[in-house]
Amino acid sequence: MSGLRTTSSYFRGSKVKAWVLKEASGQCECCGSDAPFITAEGEPFLEVHHLRRLADNGSVTITNAVALCPNCHREFHYGENKKVLVAKMYESVGRLRRE
Ligand SMILES: [Zn+2]
Ligand SMILES: [Zn+2]
Known part of the structure; x- marks a missing residue:
């Protein structure tokens, strides 16, 4: 039944993203910059990142997700200071919960 589980977490994930x-x-x-462009749907383009990776059992909730510009998003994945960035987010965004 893993197919079903995948489907429901997909929908849950899209709700969390939208929120x-x-x-x-x-x-x-992270940096406070405006989104780099407006999408064809008329929304500012930002990317949603999970502070604790879903692959590491991070939860699909608003307490584990942040909206980032593409530059910051890359840095969260590849930057040498990514741990510092994560710590900064937990401090500056009140809804986040460390997992
Ligand atoms: Zn940024
Ligand atoms: Zn990410």
Whole structure:
């Protein structure tokens, strides 16, 4: 039944994404920059990142997700200071819960 589980977490994930993007209202929650462009749907383009990776059993909730500009998003994945960035997010974004 893993197919079913995948489907429901997909829908849950898209709800969380929508909420986080709305909360960010077009500004990166890490650096505060405006989204780099407006999408064809008319929404500011930001990417949702899970602070604890889903692969590491991170939860699909608004307490584990942030909206980032593409530059910050890359840095969270590849930057030498990614742990510092994560710690900064836990401090600056009140809804987040460390997992
Ligand atoms: Zn940013
Ligand atoms: Zn990410």
